Amino acid sequence: MVDARLPAEWLGSIRIDNLSDRAFRILAGALMWCNGQGTDGAIPARYTKYLHPDGEDQSAFDELQAAGIWRRTDDGYILPGWSEDLHQSTAEEVERYRDGARRRQKAYRDRQRAAAHSTEIPDAVTRDVTMNVGTGQLKSLKRASAYATGDDSRDVTHNAPSPHCAKHPGGTRQPCGACARARAAFEAGPRPIPSRAWDCNLDGHKLVADGTCAVCTHRPGKASVA
Structure with missing residues (x-):
C-alpha cells in the first residue's frame, strides 16, 4: 500500500489557500489515485470521475489548472513536478521499496527455517540415547540407593508375610519370642509390616490401618504387653 502525502508547506501556501474546498478535495483525490496506480501524476480522462464523490466538476478542474497544480493532456490531466514540487514517491521508488521489503521478508523466513532445523534432534542421536537405557543402567542406580542390599532375593523373601522369625524361617519346636x-x-492381617525381630518395648508398636500392632497382640482399647 502506498500513501499519498500532503506536505506541511501547503499550510499557508497562497496557491493552495486560494483553492476552493471542492478543488482541494479533487487534488487530494488525484494524489491518492496516482499513488495507488503508480502513474507518477498522470490521470486519464476516464478516471477523473473517481476524484470526487459527486463526480467530475469542470470548473474545479479549470481552477486547478489555473493554479498550475495540474495541466490538461491529450488523454486527461497530469500533476507536474510529481516528486519535486508535490513531494510524492515515484513508481520506480515504490517498486524498489517493495522489492527490498520482499528480500527482507524472504531472508527473515530463511533464518527462521534454519533456526528451526538446527534445533531438531537427529534420529540417530535419539536412537543412541534410548539404546543406552536398559537393565544395566537401572541396576547401577539401584545399587547406588541407600536401601539397596547385596542379595535382592533375600529381601523379597523377607518381605513376604511369615509366621516365623528370621532366625527360624522354617519354624522351631523350641520357645521363641520372636x-x-x-x-x-501374621494372624493380625494380610499385610503386616516387615521386620526382623521387632521389639515393641524398645521401638514402639507398629500400627496398621485398623490401629492394631503388626508385630504383637496389641489392639486399640485393649491393654496388652508387647
Whole structure:
C-alpha cells in the first residue's frame, strides 16, 4: 500500500489557500489515485470521475489548472513536478521499496527455517540415547540407593508375610519370642509390616490401618504387653 502525502508547506501556501474546498478535495483525490496506480501524476480522462464523490466538476478542474497544480493532456490531466514540487514517491521508488521489503521478508523466513532445523534432534542421536537405557543402567542406580542390599532375593523373601522369625524361617519346636510375635503379626492381617525381630518395648508398636500392632497382640482399647 502506498500513501499519498500532503506536505506541511501547503499550510499557508497562497496557491493552495486560494483553492476552493471542492478543488482541494479533487487534488487530494488525484494524489491518492496516482499513488495507488503508480502513474507518477498522470490521470486519464476516464478516471477523473473517481476524484470526487459527486463526480467530475469542470470548473474545479479549470481552477486547478489555473493554479498550475495540474495541466490538461491529450488523454486527461497530469500533476507536474510529481516528486519535486508535490513531494510524492515515484513508481520506480515504490517498486524498489517493495522489492527490498520482499528480500527482507524472504531472508527473515530463511533464518527462521534454519533456526528451526538446527534445533531438531537427529534420529540417530535419539536412537543412541534410548539404546543406552536398559537393565544395566537401572541396576547401577539401584545399587547406588541407600536401601539397596547385596542379595535382592533375600529381601523379597523377607518381605513376604511369615509366621516365623528370621532366625527360624522354617519354624522351631523350641520357645521363641520372636516367632511368637511373627505369628501374631501374621494372624493380625494380610499385610503386616516387615521386620526382623521387632521389639515393641524398645521401638514402639507398629500400627496398621485398623490401629492394631503388626508385630504383637496389641489392639486399640485393649491393654496388652508387647
